[in-house]
Amino acid sequence: MVCVPQTRLLKGRAKNARASAFIKSHFRCPGDICENLTPKSAFTLVELLVTITIVLVLAALIVPATNNMIESSRNGACIGNLRGIGAALITYAGENNGRLPAIYSAASDQTWNMFLTDGGYLPKASARQTSIMVCPSQQPGRWTSPSLTYGMRIPPKHDWYGCSYIYSMAGGRVRDLEGADYGQPSQFMIMGDSVYTGSSSVEGNKQCYYFITATKDSHAIHLRHNKHGNFLFADGHVEAMNLDSLTSDPVNPTTPTQISVSKPQ
Numbered sequence: 327m328v329c330v331p332q333t334r335l336l337k338g339r340a341k342n343a344r345a346s347a348f349i350k351s352h353f354r355c356p357g358d359i360c361e362n363l364t365p366k367s368a369f370t371l372v373e374l375l376v377t378i379t380i381v382l383v384l385a386a387l388i389v390p391a392t393n394n395m396i397e398s399s400r401n402g403a404c405i406g407n408l409r410g411i412g413a414a415l416i417t418y419a420g421e422n423n424g425r426l427p428a429i430y431s432a433a434s435d436q437t438w439n440m441f442l443t444d445g446g447y448l449p450k451a452s453a454r455q456t457s458i459m460v461c462p463s464q465q466p467g468r469w470t471s472p473s474l475t476y477g478m479r480i481p482p483k484h485d486w487y488g489c490s491y492i493y494s495m496a497g498g499r500v501r502d503l504e505g506a507d508y509g510q511p512s513q514f515m516i517m518g519d520s521v522y523t524g525s526s527s528v529e530g531n532k533q534c535y536y537f538i539t540a541t542k543d544s545h546a547i548h549l550r551h552n553k554h555g556n557f558l559f560a561d562g563h564v565e566a567m568n569l570d571s572l573t574s575d576p577v578n579p580t581t582p583t584q585i586s587v588s589k590p591q
Contacts, residue, residue: 477520
């Protein structure tokens with residue numbers, strides 16, 4: 327059937343009602359066709375607010391979960407890094423009469439990681455690249471400097487200025503070159519997550535290439551992985567340790583002031 331125009335225009339109070347009336351008054355349609363042509367109502371303010379609230383709630387649930395997944399991946403990479411470094415240290419010791427690389431050598435101005443890369447025990451890293459020598463969870467997160475890496479442990483029975491900073495594993499025992507005996511390699515924590523807690527604009531809140539456990543100092547252990555830190559032992563295995571395990575370990579006693587607990591940055 328052909329629709330026939332009408333002459334009378336119906337006027338409504340609302341915009342949608344006027345549009346609907348215009349369609350109905352100008353065209354005669356079979357059945358309910360004209361009813362289906364009626365414009366639908368727009369979102370009300372309440373519906374809009376409800377939609378926004380739902381989106382915000384979903385975001386609040388998804389973002390932390392995503393962050394946890396990212397940190398879990400970084401934690402796994404950190405553990406893998408330390409295991410790789412452990413293998414390099416053991417190889418280095420095997421080729422150097424049981425001695426590990428110096429934490430720092432004033433004579434050559436080299437840190438422990440430079441001894442390993444220069445000797446071919448670890449791959450060298452270019453600026454801003456990911457590196458086995460840097461924890462991905464903490465600043466700088468990538469290779470920037472030999473001093474901003476995992477920390478090697480200063481011998482507990484000597485301070486920074488009173489030791490040669492070199493360990494030996496000859497004879498199946500860990501000793502420093504001053505003669506202090508630290509027991510079996512499987513019991514001695516030698517390297518791990520570190521942080522500089524001082525106010526330096528260059529090193530502040532970043533990883534540092536050594537840490538001290540026995541006396542108060544700005545070069546501290548860092549528990550950045552869900553209140554745990556990853557630590558390499560002299561036999562090559564890696565353990566996740568928290569505040570309680572670090573302060574109560576009889577072989578690796580750590581002064582509480584030398585433990586920083588914070589989220590990765």
